[in-house]
Amino acid sequence: MQLSDIERHDTDILILGTGGAGLFAALHAQQSAPEGTKITIAVKGLIGKCGCTRMVQGGYNVALGGGDTVERHFMDTINGGKWLPNQDMAWRLCEQAVVRIRELENEVGCFFDRNSDGSLHQKAFAGQTADRTVHKGDLTGIEIINRLMEKVLASGVEKLQEHRAVGLIPTKDGSALAGVLMIDMRTGGFKFVRAKTVLMATGGGPTMYKYHTPSGDKTMDGLAMALRAGLKLRDMEMVQFHPTGLLAGDHTRMTGTVLEEGLRGAGGQLINHSGARFMFDYDGKGERATRDVVSRGIDAEMRKNNNPEQEGVFISMSHLGPDFVRKKFKGMVNRCADSGFDLAEGKVEVVPTAHYFMGGIVVDVDTRTAMEGLYVAGEDAGGAHGSNRLGGNGVANSTVYGGIAGDTMGADIVSMSLREPDEAVLAAEFDRAIYPLSRKPNLVLPLRKQLQDLMWEEVGVMRTEAGIKRGLTGIAEVSDALMDVGVDNGTLAFNLTWHDWLNLRSLCDISEVIAKAGNARENSRGAHFREDFPEPGTMEDSEFTVAQQTSEGVTVTREPVEFSIVRPGETVLPADAPETLVATQ
Amino acid sequence: MTSSVLKVTIERSSDAQDVFEVPAFESQTVLDVVSWVQQNADPTLSYRFACRVGMCGSCAMMVNGVPRWTCRTHINKVLDGNEVTIGPLRNLPVIKDLAVDMDPFFDKWVAAEGVHHGALTRDDPIAPVDEDSSDRVEANAGIECINCSVCYAACDTVAGNADYLGPAALQRAWTLLNDAKDEGRNAILEAVSGSGGCHNCHSMGSCAAYCPNDLDPMSAIAGLKRGTAKSYFKRGR
Numbered sequence: 001m002q003l004s005d006i007e008r009h010d011t012d013i014l015i016l017g018t019g020g021a022g023l024f025a026a027l028h029a030q031q032s033a034p035e036g037t038k039i040t041i042a043v044k045g046l047i048g049k050c051g052c053t054r055m056v057q058g059g060y061n062v063a064l065g066g067g068d069t070v071e072r073h074f075m076d077t078i079n080g081g082k083w084l085p086n087q088d089m090a091w092r093l094c095e096q097a098v099v100r101i102r103e104l105e106n107e108v109g110c111f112f113d114r115n116s117d118g119s120l121h122q123k124a125f126a127g128q129t130a131d132r133t134v135h136k137g138d139l140t141g142i143e144i145i146n147r148l149m150e151k152v153l154a155s156g157v158e159k160l161q162e163h164r165a166v167g168l169i170p171t172k173d174g175s176a177l178a179g180v181l182m183i184d185m186r187t188g189g190f191k192f193v194r195a196k197t198v199l200m201a202t203g204g205g206p207t208m209y210k211y212h213t214p215s216g217d218k219t220m221d222g223l224a225m226a227l228r229a230g231l232k233l234r235d236m237e238m239v240q241f242h243p244t245g246l247l248a249g250d251h252t253r254m255t256g257t258v259l260e261e262g263l264r265g266a267g268g269q270l271i272n273h274s275g276a277r278f279m280f281d282y283d284g285k286g287e288r289a290t291r292d293v294v295s296r297g298i299d300a301e302m303r304k305n306n307n308p309e310q311e312g313v314f315i316s317m318s319h320l321g322p323d324f325v326r327k328k329f330k331g332m333v334n335r336c337a338d339s340g341f342d343l344a345e346g347k348v349e350v351v352p353t354a355h356y357f358m359g360g361i362v363v364d365v366d367t368r369t370a371m372e373g374l375y376v377a378g379e380d381a382g383g384a385h386g387s388n389r390l391g392g393n394g395v396a397n398s399t400v401y402g403g404i405a406g407d408t409m410g411a412d413i414v415s416m417s418l419r420e421p422d423e424a425v426l427a428a429e430f431d432r433a434i435y436p437l438s439r440k441p442n443l444v445l446p447l448r449k450q451l452q453d454l455m456w457e458e459v460g461v462m463r464t465e466a467g468i469k470r471g472l473t474g475i476a477e478v479s480d481a482l483m484d485v486g487v488d489n490g491t492l493a494f495n496l497t498w499h500d501w502l503n504l505r506s507l508c509d510i511s512e513v514i515a516k517a518g519n520a521r522e523n524s525r526g527a528h529f530r531e532d533f534p535e536p537g538t539m540e541d542s543e544f545t546v547a548q549q550t551s552e553g554v555t556v557t558r559e560p561v562e563f564s565i566v567r568p569g570e571t572v573l574p575a576d577a578p579e580t581l582v583a584t585q
Numbered sequence: 586m587t588s589s590v591l592k593v594t595i596e597r598s599s600d601a602q603d604v605f606e607v608p609a610f611e612s613q614t615v616l617d618v619v620s621w622v623q624q625n626a627d628p629t630l631s632y633r634f635a636c637r638v639g640m641c642g643s644c645a646m647m648v649n650g651v652p653r654w655t656c657r658t659h660i661n662k663v664l665d666g667n668e669v670t671i672g673p674l675r676n677l678p679v680i681k682d683l684a685v686d687m688d689p690f691f692d693k694w695v696a697a698e699g700v701h702h703g704a705l706t707r708d709d710p711i712a713p714v715d716e717d718s719s720d721r722v723e724a725n726a727g728i729e730c731i732n733c734s735v736c737y738a739a740c741d742t743v744a745g746n747a748d749y750l751g752p753a754a755l756q757r758a759w760t761l762l763n764d765a766k767d768e769g770r771n772a773i774l775e776a777v778s779g780s781g782g783c784h785n786c787h788s789m790g791s792c793a794a795y796c797p798n799d800l801d802p803m804s805a806i807a808g809l810k811r812g813t814a815k816s817y818f819k820r821g822r
Binding site for chain 2: 045049099101102109113114117141161252253254339341444445490493
């Protein structure tokens with residue numbers, strides 16, 4: 001494999017990723033770009049099948065009247081994000097969600113659940129002050145992605161499936177993006193794709209934690225590429241943990257997958273190692289407290305337990321009546337049964353599990369980045385959620401900003417041309433990707449487990465400076481050890497072990513950034529909790545972290561939050577607006 | 586479980602079969618077994634998965650000759666003694682080992698007009714829908730298909746006729762015919778009544794028998810047969 005073997009390929013608009021952001025970008029780019037524009041969509045797996053939008057259970061937050069307003073959705077998003085969100089991004093999210101849901105229903109053809117009068121059914125998740133979440137049962141993501149996927153498959157865009165992006169290649173002066181280096185995973189060959197504009201919509205996905213929910217293909221590749229390209233990353237300490245991941249042993253991929261929020265909402269109880277309910281010791285709302293609070297409660301109970309046979313805590317539903325549970329949570333009951341657990345009548349062991357990444361690349365409200373030609377939308381982009389994402393705001397964010405990215409790129413390409421790459425960077429990225437192929441093969445998995453254990457223990461649900469520093473030392477050890485692990489180069493076609501290696505490379509790089517940002521934030525906000533700094537700090541003085549790769553390695557600085565729409569203590573709601581529109585249960 | 590070691594036979598794209606001894610665990614799916622082999626015994630083994638929980642439909646394979654989602658199939662359900670045989674999904678071209686090319690499946694989905702044909706836009710209000718109306722109920726029955734190709738692999742008609750659109754694509758066409766919002770009735774009926782269309786189906790029912798989501802493509806195809814016949818008579822009059 002030599003540099004000269006790289007196949008060269010040109011397009012006008014290149015989209016990386018086929019979740020809600022990537023697919024919407026493809027549709028909108030077709031609508032907004034001049035006729036004859038070539039659009040290419042590349043994805044690490046199959047179109048619409050990999051990634052996390054498809055895995056959305058809950059639904060889609062959108063203010064559609066009945067007392068609810070864009071202003072109320074916005075205030076919930078700001079309060080939920082503990083005043084760290086970029087307010088202009090959060091506003092645009094809430095405002096455009098209204099348009100996007102009509103587009104999903106009317107143009108894309110989604111089926112959403114209805115009220116008896118035929119209008120869209122909406123429910124309230126934790127942290128919302130209105131019944132706002134549009135859904136299709138508890139499989140909303142499948143419906144949205146299936147319908148989007150059909151549209152894109154039928155649209156005639158160029159498809160590069162099982163093409164993994166490995167490096168962003170700038171122009172020689174570094175001012176703009178020339179294209180993306182990829183591996184065609186099916187053949188193992190390299191492809192350099194030039195484009196006038198590139199959308200990065202690869203999704204975050206904090207799978208460097210022992211327990212995690214995202215799909216197996218997600219390994220922070222987009223953020224790792226952006227870091228190497230020198231882009232600024234914000235809020236990188238903000239990892240959202242879902243409180244109830246299935247615990248079934250470290251030999252099964254089922255471990256870490258989500259047992260849905262609704263189980264606790266319906267009255268599910270969490271039971272510790274001595275058989276006692278414990279959540280009321282931590283919060284007046286008990287099991288119905290927000291995700292971050294319940295995750296910390298479970299984490300604290302796990303630390304108190306010395307029984308090696310039991311790692312997590314149990315969720316128990318049987319007091320609600322096994323038949324009721326089987327009917328209301330059919331999908332969850334079946335999924336647990338496939339792993340050998342009885343959710344309806346028995347107890348199922350659960351742990352907090354890394355779910356969503358609020359951090360991401362610094363972008364403007366039109367998805368543009370500091371690098372001309374590069375756009376970012378969805379979980380790869382930082383800012384909209386601040387320190388905490390509300391349930392239902394994730395798929396709204398990816399579809400809203402994916403569409404905006406498509407519109408923006410379609411307009412921007414009119415004044416853009418293809419650019420010549422910096423061949424030295426191209427060569428360096430190529431060398432980086434083939435590095436393990438010339439070294440003695442060894443197992444990758446033990447190092448991945450080492451990193452995941454370390455991140456879970458030291459940079460997990462609850463953090464301290466001492467722990468984070470141990471974490472950083474350990475990350476460096478794994479990172480170094482990986483460079484001594486080679487991959488069998490007998491055939492590069494569909495060589496999953498090579499990709500396991502590249503996955504772990506990305507995870508190591510971003511783990512270091514998470515740890516450094518976590519050390520820089522000396523307070524506790526939303527998803528980030530410091531045992532040595534348990535207070536949130538004054539909201540008026542809120543700062544967000546910004547990480548960047550420099551000649552001195554990864555450095556983290558802090559920038560003040562600009563309260564461009566509303567200041568802490570104030571609201572954009574009318575003075576007489578009720579605190580919540582949700583009927584108390 | 587009869588043994589603490591599983592004897593796992595995997596069909597490779599070189600037409601060879603490799604046998605692996607895999608340690609048995611209490612909670613272990615077929616995907617876990619395949620993953621164990623790649624991660625510990627043979628790093629060159631190729632397969633595909635994504636979500637791990639039966640939502641994406643990427644990991645279907647033939648398990649003892651039967652198409653299944655490997656991520657949601659507990660190994661105990663399929664063990665014959667302590668043995669299991671795993672191969673690539675039937676009726677699709679193999680890329681390598683256990684990973685198949687799903688493009689033919691999706692090309693047929695599109696060829697069956699399996700895409701929403703809407704008249705309304707994002708500027709229009711959302712029209713009310715009666716969830717209990719018979720056509721919405723009919724459409725809803727097939728809407729949760731995750732396009733995993735299990736039915737396509739199970740179908741003997743697909744095996745015998747490479748042009749046949751197959752159960753999943755035809756079921757999608759049927760949901761659209763019953764969707765009050767869809768304006769593509771004529772295009773859909775034309776697409777599903779051609780040479781590779783619904784009339785190829787011999788109602789053998791493997792699609793419904795093997796669908797991991799308990800959907801019933803066979804009945805959807807029967808609906809299409811009635812629909813295309815009706816439309817034929819209408820045109821004749």
